Amino acid sequence: MFKHLLLALASTFVLMVGTVHAEASSDDTLVLLTENFPPYNMAKNGKNFAKEENIEGIAVDIVRETFKRAGISYNLTLRFPWERIYKLALEKPGYGVFVMARLPEREALFKWVGPIGPDDWVLLAKADSKVQIADLEHARGFKIGAYKGDAIAQTLERQGLKPILALRDQDNAQKLVDGQIDLWATGDPAGRYLARQVGVTQLRTVLRFNSAQLYLALNKDVPDQVVARLQAALDQLRGEGVVNDIMARYL
Template identity: 25%
Template sequence: MRTSCLLLSQACLVLSLMTPVSLLQAQTLQVYTQAWPPYSYYIEGKLTGYSTELLQAVLQEAALDANYTLISWNRAYQHASTEANTLLYTTTRTPDRENLFEWIGPIGIRKLWLFKLKERTDIQIKDKEDLKKYKVSIVRDTSSLKLVMERGFFPREQIDEAPTTASNVKKLFFKRVDLILATNGGANYELSQLPYPKDAMEPVYLLNDEFLFYFAINKKTEPVIIEKIRHAFEKVRASGLIETLKKKYMID
């Protein structure tokens, strides 16, 4: 009897010591993102982009497996904010989201630019008051739209909403709007996919650059997994990969 108890105690000790390793081997991280070039998008059947390549390097360093799902931003955010062992990217770290996730990063600065057609010399923006003269298109259900609405940069009736940055760029060339709101990398990528000169569109006003991009992890995720990712990110950042990828994808 004493021998059986001793063996059972030893077995429990071994299992407790193995738990973190076993957990990491058995756990597959569920990763959610949206189609948002140049940060995350499919090309020739492969998920790629600035944030995608960076995250893949981090998870490889952390020795973690992941399932990637590219869906609408609303659905991606819903999954990541409610399900354990999930990661969301590319995510703006804002005060209202601060306590909802564990944050890994930063992975970049969110610079929101207003773009116009270069030929539209009638559009002149010197300060925020000038914004109220023009119609702008912004991707719906984003922190960018929320920021614009909360701070009253544009009258509500002059804000047009679109599903993607690609839609916004097309609206600009069809002259359905005067301005679009986008990151420099996002706007340049979408322009490169259209039959227009590279300089046909230009940034005219930096609307906001106070927030940063991060990887966001659901708080119910196992702590050992979060710490593995956090440690791996620091190693990848020290390697210089972030700057390399910024040049590759023309991220400012």
């Protein structure tokens, strides 16, 4: 009798543990990370750390509406630097990061939801600069500023252009004005928006050398059905004109 009682208790314990584990596993809450990348993502106080409602921007609003429509819970944090949050999303199950350019070398590293918005790649110079170039090959010999860890900087490095890297992209606007760099490799409209925030307005586009689409990148362990729900929700929002309405509020 005692033996049967022990077996019954053990079976009950296993069932309870299994139930708790199942409840914990059913939690679809995703941890979303972003950075200051105006006008797509930005802290309302302008600092490099913010949480939840203290974050705004085109991509932030689109992501919020997408998760609401999909019925999936999340928490949102803005952190610095980009390399750190990229690594967290790459390595931690249940994590995601936005906005990220969807490039061939990144394709298999994440699961993707998007596109959220465009990000053209440009070389900017001061308005009175005499620099004239036809392609990136002709940019060799010029001092080019770029944002450390960003896809644009990585692309330039792979092509042997050796950009001068800054920890904040907006720092390159002032470097350009001060003559520390000849050209600023950045995104459009992000670069011009950032420049205006630090009082720099007289810039000229010297070269437009790529056009990328920006996405929410999710860790590969995020279930496919969650990714599909988010993508369907975003597609619905775009079809209804909600995405364009959000962009119009900022641009």
